[in-house]
Amino acid sequence: MSTTYGQLVRLPNTTAPTGLALVYISARRTALISSTALLLCAALTAPALAADQTPTPSASASAPTDDSVINTTPPEEPEENVTDVPDEAVDEPQDEPPYTGKPPQTGDSPDAVDCTPAHGVYKATSKGKQYHKGVGPTNSNYNGTSRTARSTFTSEVTGEVGVSLTGELETSVTVLLATIKDKYSVTVSAKLTAKLGNSISVDTPSHKTTNAKYGVYRLKVTGESYQLHQNCTTSPKHKVVSYTPFRVGWYLWES
Numbered sequence: 001m002s003t004t005y006g007q008l009v010r011l012p013n014t015t016a017p018t019g020l021a022l023v024y025i026s027a028r029r030t031a032l033i034s035s036t037a038l039l040l041c042a043a044l045t046a047p048a049l050a051a052d053q054t055p056t057p058s059a060s061a062s063a064p065t066d067d068s069v070i071n072t073t074p075p076e077e078p079e080e081n082v083t084d085v086p087d088e089a090v091d092e093p094q095d096e097p098p099y100t101g102k103p104p105q106t107g108d109s110p111d112a113v114d115c116t117p118a119h120g121v122y123k124a125t126s127k128g129k130q131y132h133k134g135v136g137p138t139n140s141n142y143n144g145t146s147r148t149a150r151s152t153f154t155s156e157v158t159g160e161v162g163v164s165l166t167g168e169l170e171t172s173v174t175v176l177l178a179t180i181k182d183k184y185s186v187t188v189s190a191k192l193t194a195k196l197g198n199s200i201s202v203d204t205p206s207h208k209t210t211n212a213k214y215g216v217y218r219l220k221v222t223g224e225s226y227q228l229h230q231n232c233t234t235s236p237k238h239k240v241v242s243y244t245p246f247r248v249g250w251y252l253w254e255s
Contacts (some may be wrong), residue, residue: 018152068202075132075213077225078220080241082164090163090173090190120171121225122240124183130218131243132251134213135159135194141205151204153212154248158196161216167240170225176242180221188244192216198248209255218243 010219011112143149162171173190180188194215221242227235 001111013086015137062168064201067200067250067252069252070202070210071251073250074138074211074253075134078131078164078243080166081167082241082243085163085165085173085190087162087191090143096156113232114230115228116230118230119228120169120175121228121234122169122171122176122179122223123221123225124179126222127184128222130246132213132217133161133243134215134251135161135200136214139212140209141204142209143206147205148203148205150200150201151210152201153214154195154199155194155214158193159215160191160193161218161245162191163242163244164218165240165242168225168238169240169242170227170235170238176223176240177244178241179223180219180244184221186219186246188219188246190245194247194248198250200252202229202252205254211255214249216248216249217246219246 031067064078136159138156139153139156141151141153145150163177165176168255177188177190180186198214202210221244223240223242224237224238226237229235
């Protein structure tokens with residue numbers, strides 16, 4: 001829009017002095033210049049930590065949709081003092097302890113009960129919640145602007161997360177995983193890999209910090225384990241708490 005400055009504007013069919021018309025044009029021009037200057041100042045002084053109106057990046061194909069849930073606290077650690085199961089021990093059955101119960105019944109007895117071969121048993125008794133085990137460092141982004149901004153996080157390393165447990169497991173980890181799958185209809189694994197380069201984008205409120213950690217969610221399950229002898233008696237039962245890899249994903253929280 002252009003304005004011819006200093007031009008005398010005469011209003012038709014009016015007795016108003018021409019000076020009033022000139023003052024009106026001058027005041028309007030001043031208001032426009034002030035508004036433009038205000039917008040330029042705001043753009044130049046905005047913090048550079050996070051930009052408004054940033055286009056939303058496309059979500060990573062390997063990031064589940066529920067990863068964008070923002071929590072209020074960092075991920076919880078296992079409640080028990082658990083031990084990581086080495087890869088080479090996943091399929092190793094435990095040795096049968098010495099049998100101190102009733103003597104085995106012979107095959108000559110028609111009432112003999114046979115549980116041959118003797119073997120270790122695991123039974124799942126209750127399913128807990130999921131616990132996140134991170135791989136690599138925690139990433140954080142502070143939004144110093146007065147508006148909501150977009151934060152994008154990318155995993156920086158590749159790492160594996162396996163099974164952790166506490167208690168005496170009398171059978172193999174493979175049997176434990178199969179039992180959990182059958183009882184709760186969930187897919188758990190002996191090991192999952194969180195890979196380098198996975199990205200996620202979320203909104204960060206004004207003057208808040210979004211923290212992000214990439215890794216593996218593990219399902220907590222409580223159960224019991226024991227040895228089943230040939231005559232169908234059992235060894236003392238032990239409580240076993242396991243954390244088994246469930247899915248790979250992000251854990252986000254604000255501070």
